[in-house]
Amino acid sequence: MESEERLKNSGLKTTKSRKAILDILIRSDQPMAAEQIFLVLKEEQIAINLSTVYRTLESLENKDLVTKISILDDDRMLFEYNQLGHRHYLVCISCKKIITVQNCPLGTYEKTLEDETHFNIIGHKLYLYGNCEDCQMKNASN
Amino acid sequence: MESEERLKNSGLKTTKSRKAILDILIRSDQPMAAEQIFLVLKEEQIAINLSTVYRTLESLENKDLVTKISILDDDRMLFEYNQLGHRHYLVCISCKKIITVQNCPLGTYEKTLEDETHFNIIGHKLYLYGNCEDCQMKNASN
DNA sequence: TTTTAAATGCAAATGATTTGCATTTGCAAA
């Protein structure tokens, strides 16, 4: 399966924990918090310590199998399977649904900024916030 | 002074703490963490409890005098005096210097995304990362 | 198999931020 492939290539040992956690992230269409992952594991009757979840996510992030992002207003970090390099996030401020966006409009902007600031720009994070269609309708009917 | 004006208009009581904290942020060319502000206060011989610093920053944020941002990779929040509405941040990943950028290239992109996703987009956060001129030179001479 | 570095479980620590409560203070009304 995909997770075993990617673990093998990464140089990390293929452990039950890592496979289970990576599988969960591969299946998820949403970035997930460490504790959410921990709860899904519990549902699947897979007993993995929460600190191991954190350590696993850190390893996966170091190998670029997983991306760690800070989107929500609380202080939890979210983790997402890293299938595609660059991406942006569109977050519904009502229901917290997150949509991942591939298209990036910032290429020429970065060039301009480099000229202006003499920074060497390596990357960026773009988070867009709003209300999803569902939440717009719910809000309207109040 | 500017801080007293803005406090008066905000409806918040003009206390010694609030004036001192807002003054520090007005003077700073960098977003600051709560504890940094606390330390500057100490240098100025102004004894304000750290929890009061946090509560003050929260009040100032609620009144839109201050903006709270999460840029650094650690879990500290930064606070910045809110002179200008919309802005972006260019962060040096070596020395952590932060440059605030006014220009925003995302107007038409937001429109496009709204059409694609049926979200009602309210705002966005854009953080750019790279190496500042100084750090590029330091890195080169290694 | 044997060997050993890496991975894990468990409990305790961390550290930024928040909160409960007693006391103080800004400021509007008298």
Place this chain on the structure above:
DNA sequence: TTTGCAAATGCAAATCATTTGCATTTAAAA
């Protein structure tokens, strides 16, 4: 000016996501 009181503050303790130390287990190379 003085008074009354809601708002602000200090202090200590609580929170809570995340990290860490250490003893034990395990993947996988030889």
